[in-house]
Amino acid sequence: MKISRLSLLVAFMATLIACTTAHAEFWGGTKLIQILEDDMRGIATFDIGIVTGYVMGVADAAAGSTVCLPSSVTVKQTKQVVFNYMKNHPDSWNHTADIIVIDALRETWPCRNK
Numbered sequence: 001m002k003i004s005r006l007s008l009l010v011a012f013m014a015t016l017i018a019c020t021t022a023h024a025e026f027w028g029g030t031k032l033i034q035i036l037e038d039d040m041r042g043i044a045t046f047d048i049g050i051v052t053g054y055v056m057g058v059a060d061a062a063a064g065s066t067v068c069l070p071s072s073v074t075v076k077q078t079k080q081v082v083f084n085y086m087k088n089h090p091d092s093w094n095h096t097a098d099i100i101v102i103d104a105l106r107e108t109w110p111c112r113n114k
Contacts, residue, residue: 027054029086029093029100036083055079058101066102068111081108 035051052075059078063069069078085104086092092100 027097029095029097032097032100033086033093036079036086039079040083052079054097055082055101058098059105062102062105066111067105067109069109081105
């Protein structure tokens with residue numbers, strides 16, 4: 001039985017799509033705090049890179065509307081604010097990660113005239 005290249009390609013793509021969609025999920029607070037704890041301890045993992053991009057993406061999206069970040073703020077300071085907020089508000093862990101990040105940044109750097 002001869003298997004064509006097209007059949008192999010279709011099977012590979014179907015597997016890739018199935019694996020990708022099976023792992024799609026919204027991040028919650030528990031996952032966010034676990035990864036941020038590793039980050040604050042100086043442990044380097046792939047997930048820390050993802051969380052860094054996620055936190056900064058949410059910060060950029062909220063900037064100027066509900067959050068007014070100082071121009072001198074660093075990425076590390078931004079993640080530290082989110083981490084500290086989560087440690088002080090364990091009840092927030094049941095929310096999605098985007099809501100937690102916005103709440104943490106808004107508490108620290110609210111836009112005064114909005």
